[in-house]
Amino acid sequence: MRDGGGRAISIIGFIGSVFSPWYAWSGRRDPQNHVCINVATYGPGGRFTMTDRGRPALRQCADKFTVGPSSMHWQAGRLVIDVDEISAPPLVSRVRGTITLTPSALTSVEAALTPDASHIWRPFAPTCDIRVDLEAPGWQWDGHGYFDANFGTRALEEDFSQWSWGRFPLRDGSACFYDATLLDGSQLSISAHFDKTGAASETAPPPKARLPRSLWAVARETRADNGVQPQQVQNMLDTPFYSRSTVQTCINGEASIGVHEALDLRRFRSRFLKPMLACRVPRRAGWSFS
Template sequence: MSDCGSRAVSVIAFIGSVFSPWYRWSGRRSPDNHVCINVATYGPGGRFTMTDRGRAALHQTENSFTVGPSALHWDGARLRIDIDEVSAPPVISRVRGSITVTPRAVTGVELPLTPDGAHVWRPFAPSSDITVDLHAPGWQWSGHGYFDANFGTRALEEDFSFWTWGRYPSGKGATCFYDATRLDGSTLATAIRFDANGQAAIDPAPPPLTPMRRSMWAVRRETRADPGFRPRQVKAMLEAPFYSRSMVETQIDGQRTVGVHEALDLRRFRSPLLKPMLAVRVPRRAGWSFDR
């Protein structure tokens, strides 16, 4: 998020693009044949890019991850993301430039999301500084961000029906909430507080889950907040029939804070009717050559 709160970016690097209809239609047999660097910009002139590419476009080293024309590079202190993508309809255009993510601290935390560890959340850097330098007017700014990852050996919709996640900066670091309902009826309810040095502590008595107004597509939303405080969206980011990402204001321990919130309805995502709709926003480009 920019310091002024008017702009934001998100970048997700996939091996096995979990929201790609092409990966689903393939039977999910070859994750490395469905790779993507998804870039979305929020604010004036915002764009969305999510191109599903084949294994020829994937190149990895210990400190780099490349998918076609875009790449992530880790130098031991910061993550540089070089972007050269084409946005999806309705506005088709180039999205080029770079984003640098500098963690304030790197954690050693891993959170299993299911008892058997088939899904794991890894918050590498819940508090980071970001610098954005894209080739578009107004898209040169700095702000506050984070760097995390999810790993899984099964499709999300095989184990979950609904989840919400939120990361809220605080004066001492950041607080993350992960709440989910699994298909077997069990739940995940985790609150983790990270200090300025990246040290993590699970909150044994987190603020209560509090409902928010539903998204534009009527996706249910909730996050945690002090009793009596009603969280609210301050900026819409990504809206889909099964997913919502937004900037949300909540209150934790008497302190108001604005962070990124996500809600994911996997019952809706399981619908086969959604896949052709997603294919319009997630084009498949199987061929690639690094020699060109």
């Protein structure tokens, strides 16, 4: 998120692109044949890119992850992300430039999201500085960011009905909240605080607080102090099954604006949704690095 608000960016690297209809239609048998670096920019001139690429586009080593024309690599303690993608309709254009993420510290925290650890959350760097430098007017800015990862051995919709997640910057670090309902009706609740040295602690979560439904009527909730009504500040991504936005809340008396996500896996399971997604997620199986 840009300091002062108004613009934001998200980048997700996928091996086994969990929201790709092509990966689902393939039976999810070969995750390395469905890879992607998804880039979405929010604010004036915002774009969405999510190209499902085949195995020839993937290269990996200890400190670099490459998918076709885009890559992520570690350099002097910073995560440098070079992007060169084409955005999805209706605003088809090139999204090209560099995003640099500088963590205040790296954590060793790992949390299981299901009883058998079929899904793992790994918040590598909950508190970061970010520098965005894209080849577009107004897309050169500094702000605060976040770096995490999720790993899974089953499809999300095989284990979850819905979930919400939020990361909120605080004076001394960041707070993260994970709330989910599993298919068997059991509840997951994670409330964590990370200071600027990377030290993590479980905290008593503030009460749940409802947010208005998204434009596609996805149910949303987050955490807030008693008597506080969280508010959406900026709508970022709105789909029939997924909502991402910036939200203002209050945590232990401290006001914060952070990123919030809500996911409805019951909707995502619908066979009617996959053709809709294919319009936004093109498949490009071939690639040559030469």
